[in-house]
Amino acid sequence: MNGPIGVFDSGYGGLTVLKEMTALLPQYDYLYLGDNARAPYGTRSFESVYAYTRECVFKLFDAGCPLVILACNTASAKALRTIQQKDLPKMDPRLRVLGVIRPTAEVIGNYTSTGKVGVLGTRGTILSESYPIEIGKTFPQLEVHQQACPMWVPLIENNEHLGAGADYFVKKYVNQLLDKESDIDTILLGCTHYPLLADKIAQHIPAQISIVSQGEIVAASLKDYLNRHPEMEHACSKDGSRRFLTTDDTTTFDEHASIFFGSEVKSEFCSIPHVG
Numbered sequence: 001m002n003g004p005i006g007v008f009d010s011g012y013g014g015l016t017v018l019k020e021m022t023a024l025l026p027q028y029d030y031l032y033l034g035d036n037a038r039a040p041y042g043t044r045s046f047e048s049v050y051a052y053t054r055e056c057v058f059k060l061f062d063a064g065c066p067l068v069i070l071a072c073n074t075a076s077a078k079a080l081r082t083i084q085q086k087d088l089p090k091m092d093p094r095l096r097v098l099g100v101i102r103p104t105a106e107v108i109g110n111y112t113s114t115g116k117v118g119v120l121g122t123r124g125t126i127l128s129e130s131y132p133i134e135i136g137k138t139f140p141q142l143e144v145h146q147q148a149c150p151m152w153v154p155l156i157e158n159n160e161h162l163g164a165g166a167d168y169f170v171k172k173y174v175n176q177l178l179d180k181e182s183d184i185d186t187i188l189l190g191c192t193h194y195p196l197l198a199d200k201i202a203q204h205i206p207a208q209i210s211i212v213s214q215g216e217i218v219a220a221s222l223k224d225y226l227n228r229h230p231e232m233e234h235a236c237s238k239d240g241s242r243r244f245l246t247t248d249d250t251t252t253f254d255e256h257a258s259i260f261f262g263s264e265v266k267s268e269f270c271s272i273p274h275v276g
């Protein structure tokens, strides 16, 4: 078994993570799958996010990926554990699925001086309480304040995130977060779409608050994981290739994807069968 690293997201957001992975670990092959036909996931039920994510993970395994990264906080929050505990034990024991929440939670405490951290994410991620739970395991003394930002993914997906309309919703959610605790000095963007809004967010928060995107954190954690797991490192093929799959229109995907990935993207259509 030897194949590309699979990278999954509901749509485009995971490309901000893939961008950092390919920058740090360019030697590997990567196969990206965006479930654009069913995005956004952020407002969907646990059952839907689990069913959709599972289908996409199986698709990436079928395509030869030994390792799949859920580069989506919503999928990591709502589907990862069930896939790891229920589905993986029935499969080839060498296959692995990793998420983005734990690696981020394990380092976020290193960014704050006040010990008060804000987390912004989709409604699904925030309601799951995954960040407070995971952060509490490594940094039990940290105060974690959360805010769901349901309008941000639609703004970004419709390429309206740099326009004046975005200011209203950026200000709204950021103020709601800071109203909960004014001493927050670190804001974690707990959704892989949000790095595209980072500049706008910076305009609406006090200068001493730092904004943390997770792409570089997840890439560094993948590097560390591959160092610690030589059998998986050998199973990841290394021709430096990048392939992109979408469950929706490829022309639309290619137009939007380059904004997230930072360079040109040429995708292929991929149909997702319903897996029992």
Ligand code: DGL
Binding pocket: 009, 010, 011, 013, 014, 039, 040, 041, 042, 043, 071, 072, 073, 074, 075, 122, 125, 153, 190, 191, 192, 193
């Ligand atoms: N990019 C995904 C995340 O990190 C969510 C986008 C969506 O709502 O589908 O949570």
